[in-house]
Amino acid sequence: MIYRVKGKSMEPLYKEGSLLVAVKTAPLVGKDILLRDPREKSRILLKRLVKMDSEGMFVEGLNRGMSTDSKEFGKVSKENYVARVLFRLW
């Protein structure tokens, strides 16, 4: 599945308008993943998976000064995991 990035929290790797390919395989720590926003489930977020344990997934944006992520909303339940990014198209 192909996705288009909206927002700046994953710069410089993914810029606004970047296209990426993501697949529904198991999440891996250190990789970039797609997950449902725990505060608004209809929205899919792109973040880096930093930690994962029985309590859930801790995700962060690469652009740390400009990211709403687990530092704000805490660990995210694994059921909100959507897909893992394979590569960026542009």
Added chain:
Amino acid sequence: MLMMKKVQIQKRMITRLLKIKEVYAHCDIPCGIYDPHSAQIAALTVLRMMDLIAENGDNPRYVAVKEEHAEICKHEIRVIWGDAIKDNSSDDLTHKIMQVASRCKQGSDRKDGEELLDLVNQFAEKFWQSKSIEVKKVKAPYKPEEEIVEPDLQ
């Protein structure tokens, strides 16, 4: 320039053909600054306008400022509640603030203004304590000279 346009058109065509979904590399507030002080100032303003209305009558400007600041108070509390508070412990208090602020918009009963300020102070106290920051009560050095809760940063 022509090349850039061509690339943009290609992107749009690919997006349409492949039904590309959007993902949010998302940031609510870039600076991450949360502080209930703005809500407290708004609640004080509501109370001050109520006093002015009681003293001088229903001047449309007083009424307009009262309503505007009751709405600002609601907005400021909602942002902190939605974005910065992670548990459900403030849900009832937030709901109560929304209700009382609406009452302050509708009327000019000082008791409603006092209740709003009291609730917003309770909210501020909970917020700072959730950050392990002690609070202190200080009297605002301007009318209506009511008490507000502030972080004790000494």
